[in-house]
Amino acid sequence: MLAVDATISRVRRDITLGTLLKALLTAAAVGCLVVAQTENVRIVVLLGIGALWFWLSLNGARTSRAAAESPSLIAAGQFEEAERNIEQTVRTFSMIRGVKLQALHHLALLRHAQRRWQESAVLARALLGQRLGTLQPLSKSTRLLLADSLLEMNDLGGTYEALNALSRERLALPEVLNLMAIQLDYSARVGAWSWMVQNVMSKVHLTELLPSASNARAQAFLALAAQKVGRADLSEWLRSRAELLTDVQRLVTERPLLRELWPASEPTVSGT
């Protein structure tokens, strides 16, 4: 299994080496144009540099293609296979900075899926500390990973900071959904009930697009907020919907805060 600290160090070292190599090859090409005495030497050296650059880029592209399989392996629950894939990407030298950063992101994703929140948060922070360049869109999903991991660790201050940074970003729909699920969880923990029931139907329509378990949890949080602000009818409606979408016992075990909705953990709606 990949050790998080060692992986971060290795990725940083490879990125530095890659940058140095690119600078070296560029300097050699310019130097050759300026210094080389004969045209033949100039051509041979330039072709050699071009070929080396091309070969290294091709290698990087191959590694990148292999690494791109990791998210689908993680989604399919094939964690060992994903770990091996990421390990190979980390250990293979690549001149392309993005390949290494993506490997770091995939490892953060993997640790999050394995519910190893601490490691996922460390990896996400290390990635966000890098200059992402063309991979800038990755910063949003990484920040969401960070926010969720910190929330699972009950680090509310850290979660707030991560969520706050995301509020300034333009997000795609899957990110919006993910963000809303985390925000509802966070808001329930800090008791921001009024915020939770503002534009409640917009939030409900978005939760409906989440996978079943997350959908049920989000609607249960909204039901709790409605109960707290004295909207018994809304709370009852949302609670009944959540009951139809998941096992209440599991929901309450994962989020004890929700026990207020089901004091005896007995569902009130018959599943037929």
Next chain:
Amino acid sequence: MEAAEPNGFLNVDRLLESSLPRPRVNLLWIMGGSFLLLMFFSAVVSRTAPGPARDAVGLLSGLLFIGTLIGVSAFSFHAVRQLRAEQQRVAEIGEMIQLRRWQEAAMALETYLSQPARTMALRIQALVYLAPVLVRLERSPDAIAVQDYLIDSDMVDAGGIAAMRIGRAVAMLNEDHLFDADRAISELRRGPAGGSAALALVELYRDVKTGHPAEAIELFERKLPELRDQLGQRVADAYALAARAYDLLGREPEARTAFRNATLLAPWGELYRRYPDVKKLADRFQPAPAPPEAA
């Protein structure tokens, strides 16, 4: 079912034709080839030409080398930007569909597919989005035509094909092509979708549609945990179909409960739009009470 006019809105034949990517000239290869030719020419000249001419050729070839590098970089940058913009456009159409902004999605698809796509992958993705929009516009035959095209195209992955076949089976049931739908369901059972909640939902619909309520109820009760876990909010569809099956068997209390659960999770209008057979239930049962915001 309304038939599409030859040049009408979202005309499938026209869009399949117009969205085909144009063959592109690969400028990168042309630039690379020209560069190599120049290098060769410069090497020959530097061997044969006298001193000043050789120097001039050397300088020119150096400048051309740098110019080619800049040209290739600028061209790649422009191409990548254009590709990203188109990817973004197709992704936005997907979001519109998820958010049930059907009219906007239909307009965006009409515009996007009316011109050649940049890549075949983006065109296929847009066609995947076109099928549910056509179903929503109650144009199931057109949706089936798109799904047939995609299934035969061999350009969609196994999971995508399975989803497409499921969508096509539903469209066939909507069109009362019961024999074709039954055959499609049998094929699906043997494929990667076999045993999935999505397939169970189609089977449930088939059983209700063909007047086999006992089989529908047996399937619903056996598969409810998977239906709930895999379909999310769309488990409402299963409750609505189960309500109709209970009703057909005269099991009124169960029908009432299933109807209540269905309308708790989804608006009634949305449910009978998807499954016209359940419309009769509205005369007999009351939808679940909802707060004013949701009414």
